[in-house]
Amino acid sequence: xxxxxxxxxxxxxxxxxxxxxxxxxxxxxxxxxxxxxxxxxxxxxxxxxxxxxxxxxxxxxxxxxxxxxxxxxxxxxxx
Numbered sequence: 564x565x566x567x568x569x570x571x572x573x574x575x576x577x578x579x580x581x582x583x584x585x586x587x588x589x590x591x592x593x594x595x596x597x598x599x600x601x602x603x604x605x606x607x608x609x610x611x612x613x614x615x616x617x618x619x620x621x622x623x624x625x626x627x628x629x630x631x632x633x634x635x636x637x638x639x640x641x642x
Contacts, residue, residue: 567603568627572620588617 573581585595597603598614611622618625 564629564631566627566629567598567601567606567625569598569601569603569614569625572618572624573599575624576618 569581573584578584581599582592582595585598586592590598611625614625615621
């Protein structure tokens with residue numbers, strides 16, 4: 564499963580209060596809450612790009628792949 568993991572980028576950037584940081588950057592409270600708590604299920608690519616510019620990161624830094632337990636481990640899987 565592919566998920567967003569913003570916590571590691573916030574930590575790497577020394578951002579202790581992600582919600583406040585995002586609101587000060589102009590994001591809505593709702594959006595900032597979902598990002599700060601890594602509760603985003605889908606996001607427009609323009610929003611991904613804007614967050615990457617703001618956080619000085621790449622999409623690879625905010626996306627995390629966790630293999631499904633039901634699929635088992637595949638040694639040939641590229642991820």
